[in-house]
Structure formats: structure tokens, C-alpha cells
Amino acid sequence: DGGITQSPKYLFRKEGQNVTLSCEQNLNHDAMYWYRQDPGQGLRLIYYSQIVNDFQKGDIAEGYSVSREKKESFPLTVTSAQKNPTAFYLCASSIGGEWETQYFGPGTRLLVL
Amino acid sequence: GENVEQHPSTLSVQEGDSAVIKCTYSDSASNYFPWYKQELGKRPQLIIDIRSNVGEKKDQRIAVTLNKTAKHFSLHITETQPEDSAVYFCAASGFSGNTPLVFGKGTRLSVIA
Numbered sequence: 001d002g003g004i005t006q007s008p009k010y011l012f013r014k015e016g017q018n019v020t021l022s023c024e025q026n027l028n029h030d031a032m033y034w035y036r037q038d039p040g041q042g043l044r045l046i047y048y049s050q051i052v053n054d055f056q057k058g059d060i061a062e063g064y065s066v067s068r069e070k071k072e073s074f075p076l077t078v079t080s081a082q083k084n085p086t087a088f089y090l091c092a093s094s095i096g097g098e099w100e101t102q103y104f105g106p107g108t109r110l111l112v113l
Numbered sequence: 114g115e116n117v118e119q120h121p122s123t124l125s126v127q128e129g130d131s132a133v134i135k136c137t138y139s140d141s142a143s144n145y146f147p148w149y150k151q152e153l154g155k156r157p158q159l160i161i162d163i164r165s166n167v168g169e170k171k172d173q174r175i176a177v178t179l180n181k182t183a184k185h186f187s188l189h190i191t192e193t194q195p196e197d198s199a200v201y202f203c204a205a206s207g208f209s210g211n212t213p214l215v216f217g218k219g220t221r222l223s224v225i226a
Contacts, residue, residue, distance in 0.1 A: 031213075033213060040218075040219075041218060041219075042119075042202060042216040042217055042218040042219050043157070043202065043216040045213060048213050058213070090156065090157070100145050100147075100162075100206070101147060101159055101162060102147075102159075102213075102214060103159070104149075104156040104157050104158070105156060106155070106156050107155075107156055
């Protein structure tokens with residue numbers, strides 16, 4: 001999982017603002033994922049992508065958007081429609097195919113000003 | 114879709130004792146069951162996984178058992194050490210291999226020296 005990077009480590013959002021979280025991997029993995037983690041909660045899936053230029057909504061996609069223009073990159077935008085964005089956001093990747101072992105990035109903590 | 118229940122939510126053990134965390138899943142088609150360890154503020158890291166064609170797997174002090182009939186799997190940590198203190202997540206592959214991993218809500222393990 002050293003091959004997955006996320007930036008920034010901390011991000012502050014003002015009300016009404018869209019912010020974008022970066023996720024990059026150099027593992028040549030086909031599949032990438034975004035999770036949201038709240039205190040005391042598990043990992044909730046926001047969006048996932050099996051291949052370039054294709055992605056699917058997860059369980060909590062409302063208020064978020066993604067793109068997958070390159071295999072190594074899967075940025076997540078938290079839009080102003082997401083009313084409670086404060087959370088720890090984790091990006092992951094896997095070889096793909098059978099949805100198996102996922103490797104996680106270090107995470108981005110998003111806080112609202 | 115798949116649903117994963119994890120128990121207990123918190124677990125305290127004395128150093129040197131064993132710890133057991135249990136998960137149940139709902140989709141009989143699930144075939145991959147990883148366990149992740151997450152230290153405070155860090156990324157989840159894979160510690161062990163098991164596939165549906167195997168009943169048990171060991172790696173030093175860690176073992177995972179799978180009961181496909183009952184649809185549950187367990188993590189066993191023997192000779193616990195303070196550095197085992199963390200949150201542990203189980204997960205199960207989605208139905209028909211077409212959806213990503215579904216995670217349990219986690220177990221906070223505290224090993225008391």
C-alpha cells in the first residue's frame with residue numbers, strides 16, 4: 001500500500017464550497033475505491049471504478065462526484081450538496097476482476113470551517 | 114445485497130491472552146473474507162484473508178476460520194501484545210463478484226499490559 005498516495009492530509013472546506021481530494025496509485029491496479037469513515041463506523045463505500053472512464057455509485061454517493069480519466073488517478077470531489085462532509089476519507093485500489101485484496105492510501109481528513 | 118455484522122464492538126484482554134472477533138455475512142455467494150487492522154489515524158492494513166475453499170488459515174499469532182454453512186468467520190489472535198491494540202475490520206466480497214467488499218463496523222481491541 002505504499003504505492004497509493006492521497007493529498008492533502010488535512011483539508012478545510014467552507015460552506016458552499018466544492019473541494020477535491022486526490023488519490024494516485026502506481027501499482028498498476030485496475031480498480032479504485034473511495035470510502036468515508038466516521039467515528040465508530042465502518043468503511044462506507046462512496047464510489048468505485050473498475051476501469052478507466054467508468055465508475056459506479058456506492059452506498060453513499062449523494063453529494064460526491066468522481067472521475068477516472070487515467071488508470072492511476074481517481075479524484076473525489078465533495079460538493080456543496082454534501083451537508084455533513086466532516087470525515088476521514090480513504091482511497092483504495094485492487095488488481096480488479098474478483099474485487100479482492102484492497103490496499104488503502106493514508107487518508108484525508110476533511111473538516112468544515 | 115451483502116450485509117456483514119461484526120461482534121463485539123469493543124474487546125479488552127490482558128496481555129498474553131487470546132482475542133476472538135466474529136463476523137457473519139448474508140450472501141452465500143461471497144467467497145473472499147479479508148481482515149484489516151487500523152491503528153489510530155492510520156490506514157487499514159490487511160493482516161490476513163481467507164477464501165471460501167479453505168476452512169482455516171494461520172499466520173504466526175493470527176488465524177482466521179470460516180464456516181460457510183453458518184456463514185460466519187472469525188479472527189483469532191493468540192498471545193496478545195500491546196501493539197495488537199487497534200480497530201479490526203472484517204469484510205466479505207459482494208454477490209457474484211460484481212460488487213466491492215462490504216465491511217463490518219469494526220472491533221476496538223485493547224490489550225492491557
